[in-house]
Every structure is written in structure tokens, then in C-alpha cells.
Amino acid sequence: MGDPAPGGGAGSDERTTAGRGAAVAGEPLLAVVDVSVAFGGVQALAGVSLAVAAGEAVGLVGPNGAGKTTLFECISGRLRPDNGRVRFAGSDLAGVPAHRRSRLGIARTFQRVEVFPELTPVEHVLVAARARQGGAMLWRDLVRRGTPRPDEVEQARAIVGMVGLAEAADVPVAALGLGHTRLVELARALASSPRLLLADEPSSGLDTTETSVIATLLRRIQRERGVAVLLVEHDLALVRRAVDRVVVLDSGHVIADGSFGQVVADPAVRRAYLGRSA
Amino acid sequence: MNSLLNYAIPGVPYGCEFALMAVGLVLTYRATGVFNLAFGAQAFLSAFVYDLVQRSDGMPQWVALVVSVGLLAPALGLVLDRLLYRRIPQASTTAKVVVSIGVLIAIPELVPMVFSATTRTRLGHLWLPSGRVYVHLAQTPVTGAVISTVVISVGVVAVLAAMLRWSGFGLRMRAVVESRRMAQLEGIASTRVAATAWVLSSVLAGLAGVLLLPQMGSLDPTQPLEFTALLVAGMTAAAAAGLTSLPGAFVAGVAIGVLETVVQQELPSGSVVAQGLIPALPFVLLVGALLVNPRLRTLGRDTDPLASVDPPPPQPAVTTRDARLALPMRWGFRLLVVAFLVSSLTWVSDTWVFPFGQGLAFSVIFLSITLVTGMGGQLSLCQATFAGIGAFTTGQLAAHFGLPVLLGALAGAALAAAVGAGVALVVARVSGLLLTLVTLAFALFADSVLFQFSWSGGGLAGVTVPRPQLGPVSFAGDRAFLLLAFVVLVACAGIVVAVQRGATGRMLAALRGSPAGAAAVGIDPARARVTIFALSGAMAGVGGALYGSIQGPVSPADFQYVVSLAFVLVVVTTGSRTVEGAVQAGMAYAVIAQALTYVPTRFSGIELILFAAGALTYAAHPEGIVEYQRSVWLERANGLLRAHDRYRQERGGKVGRSRHGDGGYGGRHGAVPGAPAAAEVVGRG
Numbered sequence: 001m002g003d004p005a006p007g008g009g010a011g012s013d014e015r016t017t018a019g020r021g022a023a024v025a026g027e028p029l030l031a032v033v034d035v036s037v038a039f040g041g042v043q044a045l046a047g048v049s050l051a052v053a054a055g056e057a058v059g060l061v062g063p064n065g066a067g068k069t070t071l072f073e074c075i076s077g078r079l080r081p082d083n084g085r086v087r088f089a090g091s092d093l094a095g096v097p098a099h100r101r102s103r104l105g106i107a108r109t110f111q112r113v114e115v116f117p118e119l120t121p122v123e124h125v126l127v128a129a130r131a132r133q134g135g136a137m138l139w140r141d142l143v144r145r146g147t148p149r150p151d152e153v154e155q156a157r158a159i160v161g162m163v164g165l166a167e168a169a170d171v172p173v174a175a176l177g178l179g180h181t182r183l184v185e186l187a188r189a190l191a192s193s194p195r196l197l198l199a200d201e202p203s204s205g206l207d208t209t210e211t212s213v214i215a216t217l218l219r220r221i222q223r224e225r226g227v228a229v230l231l232v233e234h235d236l237a238l239v240r241r242a243v244d245r246v247v248v249l250d251s252g253h254v255i256a257d258g259s260f261g262q263v264v265a266d267p268a269v270r271r272a273y274l275g276r277s278a
Numbered sequence: 279m280n281s282l283l284n285y286a287i288p289g290v291p292y293g294c295e296f297a298l299m300a301v302g303l304v305l306t307y308r309a310t311g312v313f314n315l316a317f318g319a320q321a322f323l324s325a326f327v328y329d330l331v332q333r334s335d336g337m338p339q340w341v342a343l344v345v346s347v348g349l350l351a352p353a354l355g356l357v358l359d360r361l362l363y364r365r366i367p368q369a370s371t372t373a374k375v376v377v378s379i380g381v382l383i384a385i386p387e388l389v390p391m392v393f394s395a396t397t398r399t400r401l402g403h404l405w406l407p408s409g410r411v412y413v414h415l416a417q418t419p420v421t422g423a424v425i426s427t428v429v430i431s432v433g434v435v436a437v438l439a440a441m442l443r444w445s446g447f448g449l450r451m452r453a454v455v456e457s458r459r460m461a462q463l464e465g466i467a468s469t470r471v472a473a474t475a476w477v478l479s480s481v482l483a484g485l486a487g488v489l490l491l492p493q494m495g496s497l498d499p500t501q502p503l504e505f506t507a508l509l510v511a512g513m514t515a516a517a518a519a520g521l522t523s524l525p526g527a528f529v530a531g532v533a534i535g536v537l538e539t540v541v542q543q544e545l546p547s548g549s550v551v552a553q554g555l556i557p558a559l560p561f562v563l564l565v566g567a568l569l570v571n572p573r574l575r576t577l578g579r580d581t582d583p584l585a586s587v588d589p590p591p592p593q594p595a596v597t598t599r600d601a602r603l604a605l606p607m608r609w610g611f612r613l614l615v616v617a618f619l620v621s622s623l624t625w626v627s628d629t630w631v632f633p634f635g636q637g638l639a640f641s642v643i644f645l646s647i648t649l650v651t652g653m654g655g656q657l658s659l660c661q662a663t664f665a666g667i668g669a670f671t672t673g674q675l676a677a678h679f680g681l682p683v684l685l686g687a688l689a690g691a692a693l694a695a696a697v698g699a700g701v702a703l704v705v706a707r708v709s710g711l712l713l714t715l716v717t718l719a720f721a722l723f724a725d726s727v728l729f730q731f732s733w734s735g736g737g738l739a740g741v742t743v744p745r746p747q748l749g750p751v752s753f754a755g756d757r758a759f760l761l762l763a764f765v766v767l768v769a770c771a772g773i774v775v776a777v778q779r780g781a782t783g784r785m786l787a788a789l790r791g792s793p794a795g796a797a798a799v800g801i802d803p804a805r806a807r808v809t810i811f812a813l814s815g816a817m818a819g820v821g822g823a824l825y826g827s828i829q830g831p832v833s834p835a836d837f838q839y840v841v842s843l844a845f846v847l848v849v850v851t852t853g854s855r856t857v858e859g860a861v862q863a864g865m866a867y868a869v870i871a872q873a874l875t876y877v878p879t880r881f882s883g884i885e886l887i888l889f890a891a892g893a894l895t896y897a898a899h900p901e902g903i904v905e906y907q908r909s910v911w912l913e914r915a916n917g918l919l920r921a922h923d924r925y926r927q928e929r930g931g932k933v934g935r936s937r938h939g940d941g942g943y944g945g946r947h948g949a950v951p952g953a954p955a956a957a958e959v960v961g962r963g
Contacts, residue, residue, distance in 0.1 A: 078794070097797075127787075140780070141781055
């Protein structure tokens with residue numbers, strides 16, 4: 001169970017193999033190998049291993065406190081694991097700070113939305129696209145008197161349009177509701193042309209209609225753009241719609257890995273969710 | 279061993295002062311989130327009153343103590359809580375620090391106005407006579423001052439720590455520290471906890487001030503800096519204790535006091551390094567502590583679980599403006615600028631042309647605050663130091679190498695940029711409160727060490743910066759200089775606007791909005807900070823060179839840390855987010871100072887008190903009080919226009935142009951081509 005193996009199904013699915021820049025042959029895009037994290041006496045992750053192939057959509061579920069968000073933090077670089085390795089596209093991410101991981105192609109959204117209230121959705125995309133490029137930003141600002149290139153703006157508008165925010169494209173995000181801000185986070189994540197999208201409970205706080213929009217969007221992102229998706233989510237209906245494979249965490253251990261149907265039928269999973277007597 | 283003790287023992291009372299400060303700082307920071315930079319000023323006030331009462335005929339020591347520490351100090355604490363900090367519980371740490379700077383600046387300015395401004399010597403003492411030797415420890419005489427200070431401080435802190443550990447108040451305070459709002463939901467009167475913390479902290483400040491008296495040669499009400507300079511040692515101790523542990527803060531304070539005296543005795547006396555070391559040591563220790571202890575880097579970060587429900591800062595007034603106001607306002611502004619220039623160059627008297635020139639120079643310096651604080655979201659308390667680097671470099675290069683002033687100013691700007699980048703680089707991973715403290719400590723370090731050499735700031739003698747000469751054109755006259763300063767200001771303002779509108783501005787807005795989100799899209803916060811500090815340093819350097827050039831002789835006193843604090847107050851009062859804010863601040867700062875030359879010198883402190891009062895509103899209106907008023911007026915004008923539209927519609931008349939043709943928010947974002955009108959949503963009131 002613990003071995004990092006690319007999931008079945010997705011890898012062979014032609015629609016999902018559009019990922020750019022293939023990883024090292026034989027290695028998945030993301031490989032979490034034997035990662036452990038302890039907070040004081042609490043073992044949040046105990047030797048967790050999982051893999052996500054290029055273009056694959058994987059769900060990460062588990063009861064509260066299972067270690068899902070901790071694992072996300074380890075992958076995105078906000079937390080350093082005590083043990084184990086995180087490999088992305090064939091290279092070890094140890095010591096790579098969060099902002100560099102983003103430039104390597106790992107984008108993420110947050111459970112508690114982390115948007116930039118003063119900026120509009122288009123500006124969110126512009127800032128993310130420019131941050132990925134790096135380079136002498138200040139000098140360019142002075143020469144161009146702060147104006148972004150028309151093609152940059154056009155691309156930004158296209159991405160904002162894709163997530164369905166065209167009408168609110170030039171409104172400061174502070175004026176938008178939660179459903180829209182979650183879409184802004186997705187647009188911003190797409191702006192950096194990621195190869196892996198980490199989505200942390202994107203339906204949290206949304207109603208069913210908004211959740212459905214998110215589910216459709218995640219599938220589109222995976223299929224049209226070839227972005228691999230790792231989705232942490234409590235809403236199992238959303239998980240079923242958005243992913244090909246599900247990994248179940250409980251108390252810091254991977255207890256199941258398989259298709260949605262396999263996983264929900266797994267007695268260990270039922271025990272984890274419903275207690276020992278179930 | 280004995281000789282080490284000889285050095286260490288005189289350091290203990292100083293250490294106890296630092297320790298009391300550190301404990302007081304930790305107390306209010308924990309309970310209210312305010313890092314109280316005014317602590318030194320509070321200590322000064324109590325010490326001043328203690329000495330005053332004790333001098334009155336027949337007043338016993340205990341009466342003076344009761345009046346200054348027992349009544350005045352708690353009353354001051356309550357006033358600060360009731361009038362200021364209670365009103366801003368949800369404000370950011372930065373806003374709270376700015377408010378405390380307002381208090382820090384206002385108290386010493388008020389004291390000479392209320393009491394007499396004569397310097398007093400042979401100051402009073404508390405408890406044991408300070409000079410008498412009571413006992414010898416390792417052959418070192420231990421005086422009454424040492425014994426009183428140590429016994430009283432240790433006793434007070436022990437009682438306080440016990441109270442916080444075991445009493446109900448302590449428990450409530452710890453709950454409030456976690457989350458003021460959560461505690462309120464649990465039925466804890468968090469305002470009462472905060473008020474108690476302010477009273478206790480203020481008493482500690484008073485006590486520290488009174489205990490310090492015998493160690494000071496004289497008390498000059500116009501120069502209370504010694505008290506505030508001690509604060510850096512206190513805040514280093516507080517930071518070393520992670521701003522959490524009271525006993526930790528106490529021990530760290532004593533350790534710093536002892537370390538200072540030991541190091542001072544070991545160094546050859548007389549050199550600038552030795553003299554400057556005492557004020558500089560805390561800076562070195564603070565930076566060292568930051569580098570060694572990574573846990574300290576996250577200090578002052580907002581961890582309140584309910585923080586996410588706070589509304590974002592309001593948009594600049596211009597973004598909610600009705601399209602039809604844009605044109606008249608733009609032309610009104612241009613007309614004003616032309617009128618100013620023409621008047622200054624023709625009929626205005628020389629008495630006023632000079633302060634106008636100063637105002638333009640200040641405006642350039644203040645634009646550096648717009649960059650680092652308004653855009654970068656970091657409160658820097660060493661902008662005057664950067665300005666000083668610009669001025670001194672220009673003066674020294676002109677004096678020693680005959681370099682033209684304008685080239686010297688560029689060199690000064692480059693050097694100030696390098697120093698700014700250096701400061702940001704040393705503490706690359708630090709932001710928020712600790713970065714602010716490091717900049718303050720750096721300013722003190724520059725005051726006491728960096729600017730004291732003959733090759734840098736020239737010490738007391740200072741440096742003379744000549745007026746520029748461009749080919750055959752001389753800018754020696756005040757009017758010609760004003761024109762030059764104006765051109766420089768326009769260029770600098772253009773740079774600020776370009777950065778603000780551009781990718782850098784968006785990146786900084788992203789970092790202000792959400793550091794985690796910014797990192798997730800690949801923004802390197804350390805690099806962004808270094809960039810903005812370098813640019814800000816350069817701008818302050820240019821402004822400093824201009825200021826030096828208009829003044830002629832300048833000395834380190836012109837660029838002291840208090841000047842930096844005053845700069846920050848002035849800019850946040852008018853508005854730290856906009857170019858107009860900086861220019862208004864610069865002109866007001868110079869013009870009000872000139873106007874005050876017509877009132878008795880006793881009231882010359884009014885200007886800073888005015889701005890301090892303005893800064894107190896910073897937490898409520900982080901966009902600046904002038905900017906806030908502007909948006910109020912604009913909203914009224916918008917309302918009038920809307921009423922006019924309705925009236926015309928009712929009469930069946932055709933409403934002329936689209937109401938929001940300018941694109942509301944697009945005002946600032948005119949840079950984003952094709953932005954549709956969005957003022958309907960933005961102008962939500």
C-alpha cells in the first residue's frame with residue numbers, strides 16, 4: 001500500500017496525457033516517499049508515501065486530523081518533513097522554499113482562502129504569471145511606466161474567463177463573495193502554468209451549486225490543460241466527480257489507495273470514518 | 279573572576295532597568311498586541327514628576343513615589359487604553375506601533391509646555407541614598423542605587439509573574455492573548471484585561487524611570503532621548519524572550535545590562551567605537567538573536583483565528599471617483615502646481631521660498647516612506663538615516679573630491695540603496711514588527727556610531743553640502759534651487775507611480791494581502807523586501823541630498839532616529855499610500871515649522887504634537903486622515919452628481935455621459951487596457 005505507484009486508469013487515459021515536460025521516465029510527477037511529521041507528541045504523518053502521475057487527478061480524503069493538510073504543507077514547502085522525501089518531476093524538493101516550488105510547477109489553493117484583497121482577479125493572474133517569470137521586474141516597471149504588455153493582459157483575461165469570472169474580472173477581490181474568491185484562487189493557480197495543482201478543500205464554505213462549478217472546473221483543468229490535480233476534500237460527491245483515484249489517510253497513515261468505488265467499499269476506510277464498531 | 283565581577287556589578291542596575299522595560303513591553307504586547315514604543319516616554323514622565331515633587335519643600339520620598347508611580351503612571355496607562363488602544367483592538371501590529379510612536383513623540387513635547395523647561399541636576403533617588411556604599415562584593419563597592427534598583431525590580435517582577443501564573447487574571451489574560459475576540463465570545467471582559475495590563479505596564483514604566491534617575495547626570499525636559507534610547511535594550515530583551523515569557527524577558531534584560539558594562543570596560547576608552555558601542559550593542563544583539571533563533575522571525579505575525587473576518591483596507595479615494603470629477607480635478611491640480619511654481623519664483627517673500635524648497639526635499643524623502651510603508655507594508659523607522667547617508671555622501675564627495683553635487687546625490691542614493699538592501703538582507707526572512715524593531719535599532723546604531731566619524735556624518739561638527747551647479751546654471755539661489763527640487767520631486771513621483779502601477783506594485787499588494795498566497799504563486803518575499811528597501815533607501819538618499827544642499831551645514835542630529843519617527847508620523851497622518859500624501863506631508867512639515875517661528879519657542883513642539891495626534895488616527899484610517907477626508911468629500915461630490923442625474927432623469931432629460939465612464943477602479947488601473955467600468959461594485963460605500 002505504501003509504495004509510490006502511479007494510479008491505475010489515469011496514466012493510460014489519452015485525455016489526461018497532455019502534460020508538458022514529461023517527468024523522468026518511469027517516475028511519477030509527484031512522489032511522496034515515507035514522509036513523517038510530528039508536532040510535539042502528535043504524529044501527524046507516519047511514513048506516508050503516495051504518487052501522482054502527470055495529468056492524473058487524485059483525491060486525498062480522510063477524517064479530520066488524518067494529516068491531509070500537513071501533507072499538503074510538506075508538498076508545497078511551507079512545512080519541512082522530519083523524515084522522508086518529496087520528489088517532483090524527478091528532482092528532490094528538500095530545501096526548496098515554497099515560492100520556488102511554485103515556479104517549478106506546483107500551484108495550490110488554500111482551505112482558508114488566501115487572496116490579495118486589493119487586487120482584481122485579472123491582477124491576481126498577472127501577478128502570478130509575472131512571478132513565475134522572475135527577472136528584473138523593477139526595471140521593466142520603470143521603463144514601461146508600470147503598464148503590463150497587452151498579450152499578458154489578454155492571457156490573464158482568458159484565464160479569468162475560463163474560471164467563469166469574466167464579469168468580475170476588474171473588481172477588487174475584497175468585494176467578491178467566498179464562492180468567487182475560491183475561483184480567483186484557482187485562476188491564480190492556473191496563471192503560473194502549473195503541472196500539479198494542490199486543491200485544499202475547495203468546496204469548504206460553498207453551497208451545492210458553487211461546489212458543482214468547482215468540480216466541473218477541476219475536471220476541465222485536468223483534461224484541457226493536462227494539469228495533475230491532488231484534491232483534499234470532505235465532500236465525497238465532489239471527490240467522485242473530480243478525480244480518478246482516491247488515497248485515504250487516517251492518523252498519519254495511508255490506509256487505502258484505489259478507485260472511488262474500491263475505496264468506499266474498503267472495510268478499513270469504513271472503520272476510519274465510522275469508528276471501530278462499524 | 280574578580281575583575282569580571284567588578285565590571286558586572288555596575289551593569290546590574292542598568293540590566294534591571296532593561297528588564298523592567300522588557301517585562302512591561304511583553305505584558306502589553308501579550309494582552310493587547312501593542313508593542314509600546316512609548317514606554318520610554320512614559321518612564322520619562324514619571325521620573326520627571328518624581329523629581330519635581332521631591333524637590334518641593336518638605337515632601338517626603340514616599341509622597342513623590344505615590345504621585346508619580348502610584349497615581350500618574352496608572353492614570354496614564356488608563357488614558358492610553360481608554361482613549362487610544364481600546365478603540366483599535368483589531369488594527370494591525372504596525373498600526374498599533376504607529377500609534378505608540380505618536381505617544382512617544384507627543385509626551386516629551388508636552389512636558390516642557392506644561393512644566394518649566396529648565397535642566398535639573400542632582401536628581402532624586404528612591405529608597406536608599408544612591409551614593410552611599412553599603413557592602414563590598416568581591417571588593418566592589420555596592421551602592422544604595424544598585425541595591426534599591428535590584429531589590430525593587432526583582433520584587434515587582436516576581437509578584438507580577440506569580441500573579442499571572444496563579445491568579446484568575448493571569449488565566450484570563452492568557453485567553454485574551456490567544457484571541458481577544460474568542461475570549462470575548464467565552465464571556466471574558468477582554469477590555470478589562472487589556473486595561474489592567476496597561477495599568478501594570480505603565481507602573482513598571484514609571485518605576486523604571488524613577489529607578490533610573492540616580493544613574494543620570496541631569497534631566498533635560500527637552501532632551502528625554504536617554505529614556506527612549508534605553509528602550510532598544512529593553513525591546514531586545516523582550517524580543518529575545520520571544521515576546522512571551524516575563525521571567526525570560528527579565529533575565530535577558532539583566533544579561534544585556536551586564537554585557538554592556540563588561541564590554542565597555544574591556545574596550546579602549548575614548549574611541550568612537552567604544553563610545554557608540556552601548557547604544558549599538560542592542561542592535562547587534564537583536565540581529566544576532568534573529569539569525570540564531572528562527573522562531574523569532576514569525577513574531578508579531580497575526581495568528582488570531584478570527585483575523586480573516588477583518589475587512590480589507592479601503593480603496594484610495596481616487597478609485598471611487600465619478601468620471602465627471604476626474605477632468606476638473608486633474609486640471610485643478612495642474613493649475614495649483616503651476617500657481618505654486620509661478621508664485622514661488624516671483625512674488626513670494628524669501629522667508630517662505632526657503633521652507634517651500636525644504637518642503638520639496640522632505641516630499642522626496644517621504645516618497646521613500648510611501649514605497650516602503652504604503653506599498654511594501656513594512657514600517658521602517660530608519661528613513662532619516664537613509665536620508666542622512668545621501669546628504670553626508672554628497673557633502674563628503676564634494677568636499678574631498680570636488681564631485682558635482684548632482685553626481686554626489688546619485689552616489690549618495692546608490693549608497694543609501696545599498697545600505698537599505700543590506701538592512702533588509704540581514705533580516706531577509708523577517709517582516710512586520712521585528713523588521714520595524716531592527717530598523718529602529720539600526721537608526722540608533724547609525725546615530726551613535728556610523729555618523730560620528732569625521733569621514734561620515736562629521737560628528738558634532740557635521741558636513742556642509744554645497745548647492746548644485748549644472749554647467750553654467752547655478753542653483754545657489756533659493757528660487758533656482760526650488761525649481762531644481764521640484765524637477766527632482768516630479769521625477770521621483772513618476773518612479774513611485776510606475777512602480778505602484780506595475781508588476782512590482784502588484785507583487786507588493788499581493789504580499790500585503792496574503793504572504794502565504796504570495797509564496798504560493800512564486801513571489802519571494804525576501805527578494806521583494808530587499809528590492810523595496812533598496813529603492814526606498816535610494817529615494818530617501820536623494821531627498822536627503824536635496825535637504826542637505828538647501829540647508830548647507832547638516833549634522834547627524836538632523837537625521838537622528840527621532841527624526842525618522844517624526845517622518846513616519848507626518849506621512850501616515852496625510853496618507854502613506856499615495857504620492858499626494860507624501861507631497862502634502864512634506865510641504866506641511868516645512869510650512870508649519872516656518873509658521874511656528876512666529877509663536878513663542880515654548881510652543882514649537884506643537885507641530886509634532888499635531889502630527890502625533892494625526893498618527894493616533896492611523897489605526898482607524900490606515901489610508902491617512904487627509905486621504906480619508908478626501909474620500910469623504912469625493913463621496914459627497916459623487917452623491918451630488920448622482921442626485922443631479924436623478925433629477926434630470928425625472929424631468930425626462932437625457933443623462934449625458936455614462937456615470938462611471940472612467941471605470942472607477944480603473945482609475946488606478948488605467949494601466950490594464952480594456953478594463954470595463956466596475957465602479958458600480960467598487961463604489962460600495
